[in-house]
Amino acid sequence: MKTICLLFYFSGIAALTYEVLWVRHLGLIFGNTVYAAATVMMTYMFGLAVGAHYAGRLAKKIKRPVRMFGILEILTALYALCVPLIFDVIQNIYKFIAINVSDSILLLTVVRVLLALVLLLIPTAMMGATLPVLSKGFLMKVDRFGSRLGLLYGINTLGAVSGVLLAGFVFIPQLGMNVSNFVAVGLDSLVGIVSLLLARKFDQSPEVVSGLSVETELLSPIKKSRKAYGLLIALGVSGFISLALEVVWFRALILIFGSTTYSFSAMLGIFLIGLSLGSLIISRYADRFKNPAIIFGCSAMLIGIYTLLSLNWFTKMPEFLLSNLMLSGGEPSWEKMIGLKFVITLIFLLVPTLLFGASFTAATKAIRQAMNSSTEAVGEAAMFNTIGAALGAFFGGFVLLPNTGMRLGLIICAVLVLLLGGIILYSYLQGKRGQLVIIGLLVVVLGLLIISPPQWDKQVMSSGPYFSPWTYISNGKINFREQLNSQRLLYYNEGITSTISVVRDANEDLAYCSQGKTEADTTERSMMLQRMMGHLPMLFHPNPQRAVNIGLGAGVTFGAVSCYPADHLEVVEFEPSVVNIARVWGEKNHNVIDKPNVTVTINDGRNHLFVCDEPYDVITSDPFEPVMAGAANLYTVDFFELAKSKLNEGGIMAQYLPLYELSHDDYQMIMRSFAKVFPDCILFFTGFDTILLGGKGDAALHLPLAASKFELPEVKESLAEVGFENPEMLLSMFVARLSGNGEVYELGRLNTDAHPHIEFSAPKSTFHYTPDENQAVLLENYSSVPAELIADLSEEQKLLIHDSHAAMKMTLKANLLRARSDLKGNIELLMKAAEQSPKNPVVLNELGASLMISAESYRLSGNARQAAAQYNLILKYKPSEFWPIYHLVNLFMQLGDQSSAAKALAYGLDNYPDSPLFVGMKGKFIGAQGRVEEGLAHLRTAREKLPNYAPLLEDERAIEALGF
Numbered sequence: 001m002k003t004i005c006l007l008f009y010f011s012g013i014a015a016l017t018y019e020v021l022w023v024r025h026l027g028l029i030f031g032n033t034v035y036a037a038a039t040v041m042m043t044y045m046f047g048l049a050v051g052a053h054y055a056g057r058l059a060k061k062i063k064r065p066v067r068m069f070g071i072l073e074i075l076t077a078l079y080a081l082c083v084p085l086i087f088d089v090i091q092n093i094y095k096f097i098a099i100n101v102s103d104s105i106l107l108l109t110v111v112r113v114l115l116a117l118v119l120l121l122i123p124t125a126m127m128g129a130t131l132p133v134l135s136k137g138f139l140m141k142v143d144r145f146g147s148r149l150g151l152l153y154g155i156n157t158l159g160a161v162s163g164v165l166l167a168g169f170v171f172i173p174q175l176g177m178n179v180s181n182f183v184a185v186g187l188d189s190l191v192g193i194v195s196l197l198l199a200r201k202f203d204q205s206p207e208v209v210s211g212l213s214v215e216t217e218l219l220s221p222i223k224k225s226r227k228a229y230g231l232l233i234a235l236g237v238s239g240f241i242s243l244a245l246e247v248v249w250f251r252a253l254i255l256i257f258g259s260t261t262y263s264f265s266a267m268l269g270i271f272l273i274g275l276s277l278g279s280l281i282i283s284r285y286a287d288r289f290k291n292p293a294i295i296f297g298c299s300a301m302l303i304g305i306y307t308l309l310s311l312n313w314f315t316k317m318p319e320f321l322l323s324n325l326m327l328s329g330g331e332p333s334w335e336k337m338i339g340l341k342f343v344i345t346l347i348f349l350l351v352p353t354l355l356f357g358a359s360f361t362a363a364t365k366a367i368r369q370a371m372n373s374s375t376e377a378v379g380e381a382a383m384f385n386t387i388g389a390a391l392g393a394f395f396g397g398f399v400l401l402p403n404t405g406m407r408l409g410l411i412i413c414a415v416l417v418l419l420l421g422g423i424i425l426y427s428y429l430q431g432k433r434g435q436l437v438i439i440g441l442l443v444v445v446l447g448l449l450i451i452s453p454p455q456w457d458k459q460v461m462s463s464g465p466y467f468s469p470w471t472y473i474s475n476g477k478i479n480f481r482e483q484l485n486s487q488r489l490l491y492y493n494e495g496i497t498s499t500i501s502v503v504r505d506a507n508e509d510l511a512y513c514s515q516g517k518t519e520a521d522t523t524e525r526s527m528m529l530q531r532m533m534g535h536l537p538m539l540f541h542p543n544p545q546r547a548v549n550i551g552l553g554a555g556v557t558f559g560a561v562s563c564y565p566a567d568h569l570e571v572v573e574f575e576p577s578v579v580n581i582a583r584v585w586g587e588k589n590h591n592v593i594d595k596p597n598v599t600v601t602i603n604d605g606r607n608h609l610f611v612c613d614e615p616y617d618v619i620t621s622d623p624f625e626p627v628m629a630g631a632a633n634l635y636t637v638d639f640f641e642l643a644k645s646k647l648n649e650g651g652i653m654a655q656y657l658p659l660y661e662l663s664h665d666d667y668q669m670i671m672r673s674f675a676k677v678f679p680d681c682i683l684f685f686t687g688f689d690t691i692l693l694g695g696k697g698d699a700a701l702h703l704p705l706a707a708s709k710f711e712l713p714e715v716k717e718s719l720a721e722v723g724f725e726n727p728e729m730l731l732s733m734f735v736a737r738l739s740g741n742g743e744v745y746e747l748g749r750l751n752t753d754a755h756p757h758i759e760f761s762a763p764k765s766t767f768h769y770t771p772d773e774n775q776a777v778l779l780e781n782y783s784s785v786p787a788e789l790i791a792d793l794s795e796e797q798k799l800l801i802h803d804s805h806a807a808m809k810m811t812l813k814a815n816l817l818r819a820r821s822d823l824k825g826n827i828e829l830l831m832k833a834a835e836q837s838p839k840n841p842v843v844l845n846e847l848g849a850s851l852m853i854s855a856e857s858y859r860l861s862g863n864a865r866q867a868a869a870q871y872n873l874i875l876k877y878k879p880s881e882f883w884p885i886y887h888l889v890n891l892f893m894q895l896g897d898q899s900s901a902a903k904a905l906a907y908g909l910d911n912y913p914d915s916p917l918f919v920g921m922k923g924k925f926i927g928a929q930g931r932v933e934e935g936l937a938h939l940r941t942a943r944e945k946l947p948n949y950a951p952l953l954e955d956e957r958a959i960e961a962l963g964f
Helices: 002-030 034-061 065-100 105-138 142-203 206-218 226-257 261-283 293-326 334-369 374-428 432-451 480-485 524-540 556-561 578-584 605-611 631-635 637-645 664-677 703-709 713-721 727-733 757-765 771-780 795-819 823-836 841-860 864-877 882-894 898-911 916-928 932-945 950-962
Strands: 488-494 499-504 510-514 517-521 546-550 568-573 598-602 616-621 647-658 682-685 689-695 734-737
Touching: 002 034, 002 065, 002 105, 002 142, 002 605, 034 105, 034 374, 065 105, 065 142, 065 605, 105 142, 105 374, 142 261, 142 334, 142 374, 142 757, 226 261, 226 293, 226 334, 226 374, 261 334, 261 757, 293 334, 293 374, 293 432, 293 480, 334 374, 334 757, 374 432, 374 488, 488 578, 499 578, 510 578, 517 524, 524 546, 524 556, 524 616, 524 647, 524 689, 524 703, 524 713, 524 727, 524 841, 546 556, 546 605, 556 568, 556 616, 568 605, 605 631, 605 637, 616 637, 631 637, 631 757, 637 647, 637 664, 647 664, 664 689, 664 757, 664 771, 703 727, 727 734, 727 795, 727 841, 771 795, 795 823, 795 841, 823 841, 841 864, 841 882, 864 882, 882 898, 882 916, 898 916, 916 932, 916 950, 932 950
Parallel strands: 546 568, 546 616, 568 598, 616 647
Antiparallel strands: 488 499, 499 510, 510 517, 647 689, 682 689, 682 734
8 A cells, every 4th residue: 555655646746747837838828817827727627527527437347446547647648748749739729719710808718728628638537537546446445445545635635745846846947847747757657657567466465356346246336325415515615615715815825925936836835735634634533433524514614713713813924924034033035935935824724724635535435435336436526526626716716806805705715614514514413412502603603703804904915025025124123014104005906816006105106016016116216117118119110000018017118108109009918907007197107098099908918919910010028027926928038039920020129127136147048038039139227127129120229210209299298207308318228239249148048938947046036136236247248329329410419328328337337336335436426427417317316316325324323414415415416306305304493494494394395295294294393383283283184194104193292292
């Protein structure tokens, strides 16, 4: 039995490795939308269910179960070996239908189901058949059925755990997709060959022979009692609830520790570990219980109670994460974060999954007692449970999340499993007393739930503590709640694929967050990037009539694209509710959603390009950073080749490339991959990020062309808002042409679909500040603006470009000085750059950032006069900066200069009339002048917007004290 268990363990490794690989492959074909992913997963589970069902039915004809197990493993391996070829066929069929038949979501979903069935039904059915087949030889005796079933199911699931973790942490990152498939095929083949070699020994062993004889005696006819049908339905409902819980918990947990590829591997690994351990633990006791259905019912009730209790801990997890990541000793690291992902997942999922694992074994034992066939009991139990799980995954993702949200969805799942357990126990407990106890327990739990339901703070859920966690630490303490109290939540929605929100910070900046991570904000650095992502390709293309933007987000990039006259402007976004985010940001994105020539397509961006039949003049790819799960697919050679194939001759592609959360090697790998497809691409630097511009065919960039478009009123206004008042300033951002002698990248690996290095390496850079090392790469390869870009310009224009370009090089040098803590040298060099190019917005942004660091150090050290001088200097370069104005009011009041304080306050209210901080400051200022009631009125008005903001509370108490 130990040998069989070992073989079944390795079979589980191969099976889950296949699943991970096949789901990734199909995601590249069908897209990474929730519809496509759900289609693949449901089809996968359906295949397992079909295999389990028919294997259970046909197992009576099997005389040598171990040999049949070996044959199934070898056939699965042979099929998996051919899968890459089948993928190519499916890809072409899907593309043909999408282009030539219809691109409706309904039809394409049906097509995905059919194609996924064609690909997955055979191998998944063979995988699903293995447990019923082995049960033919080793689960025939009722008195040992529960222990053997728990052992086999638990060991196979433990193999699945190993497969998930090996695929996610070792195989794909180190070997790539193709070699990982070969490894799984080799392992599966080895299991099959060893099984065949040992088949004679095991199939003729006394245990198997006696088991077969027992089955033969009871074989005809197979009887299912009423209890068996009831238990099968209950087991299906249990599977339904377990996967619905998994889907909803996964969505909730990534708000705490982030949506990276490792997050999903960790969560799935813990989920499967619980199922495995639960089954293994119950295997020691299952045959000792006369009525195992009671174990099933108790487990279900405990799952419900534990889930309801654990909901109260969820919003405490951000502080738990921050405390252990940032304050537990040592520097924050990727390894520490991975450990915390496992720990946090264990807190919420280990107990429920242990009980779900025990439930399956106990329920199947009870089903076996109610029918006279072990193989059919196992097959039917596996089928009902797996079909339930498939439907539960659909219910969790498509019904609960978009309609009830995470908190209420988890409560619904908890109540359902609680009621399931109560019904089972009520049905199987003997005597009225036990039944009354169950009814009483249900009434108490549900009553407490109604009286005091678990509450989640939406602001906490949209905070993303995993992103830049150091910003939530001050003076060795966590200031997480204090920071949340300074923000206003303007929009929040738990969509089908993402939890999204818009918050307004204390300094009146907007921030768009997806899964808690800030993806766009209205700070000058961020607006510079977002606007230029849209403007650069549209400015340099001679006549862009068809343009598509990958990723709507806050809509700022697409809004910039929409400033130009074009016949067809399209944006592709996979989360439908993000359209509402763009509406909230309407003032910043030129109200792009409401323009008549705009089309919003809900789809995965890569899949859209794959199935679209009309090419574009401009493609802007503005996705999430590659650290985010799924986004790395938009940074591969394969994606860049796909995008290029969808460009007209002379078309231009703009690709966002962040300087942060990418190591030196990763940053260059993406540049190298883009340059592989667009050999003459150009790299632009926006101050804190970079943009790659590549062309197809005879695409050539000329500044005079861009200059002519500067005269378009909406273009001119949009560019002026981020500081670009003349076209010559555009070329100040030029870093290098990535070809010939201007290579910025070193020779090395490419990021491809087959070897997705970035997806697995980028998360490891999360806790390293990488912009400096990547800016060093830019500086080392900084080159002059190519002559063809400035051909036909006047000498005056060329001089302006030269000066602004030289100033940008100084800015890069200055940023490296700041990284080495030489703030004085940094500011001096930035001021020289500002003298050379006084209107260069990138230079002014970086100078303002450095002066702010200097001013804050003076203020916090108590040097009010020097701090005031620095804040005034910031306003010389950045006249409407929020914090310098705000702090000047306070500083002048401290220095007793009431006249200057009044002027600064008036200036702040002119620029930020709706800011609760400035309204509160007015109350503080007026109250300090003796007008207490008037001052308190302003402070209370401010607190209506920020009711828990500590500085406003302190000011209100101080003014109240003046009135006594």
